[in-house]
Amino acid sequence: MSPARKKQKLLRCPTCSKTVAAGDPEYPFCSERCRSIDLGKWASGVYRISSPILDPEVLEGLGEISKRSQDDDD
Numbered sequence: 001m002s003p004a005r006k007k008q009k010l011l012r013c014p015t016c017s018k019t020v021a022a023g024d025p026e027y028p029f030c031s032e033r034c035r036s037i038d039l040g041k042w043a044s045g046v047y048r049i050s051s052p053i054l055d056p057e058v059l060e061g062l063g064e065i066s067k068r069s070q071d072d073d074d
């Protein structure tokens, strides 16, 4: 008896169209690099969407957090 082969779900990386397995840590991207590239596209407005996921206020809040962690270094 052979164990039932788990069918791995494959998806194409939105950035480079390489196939990515569903269990990949960077899923649905093939790599951290492609993930960053995709995020960069969102940030620069390459993808035009009617309701932005990132609110400008949220981005400002993130900036505050990184500023604070730098102050902690003092």
Ligand SMILES: [Zn+2]
Pocket: 013, 014, 015, 016, 017, 018, 029, 030, 031, 034
């Ligand atoms: Zn990729």
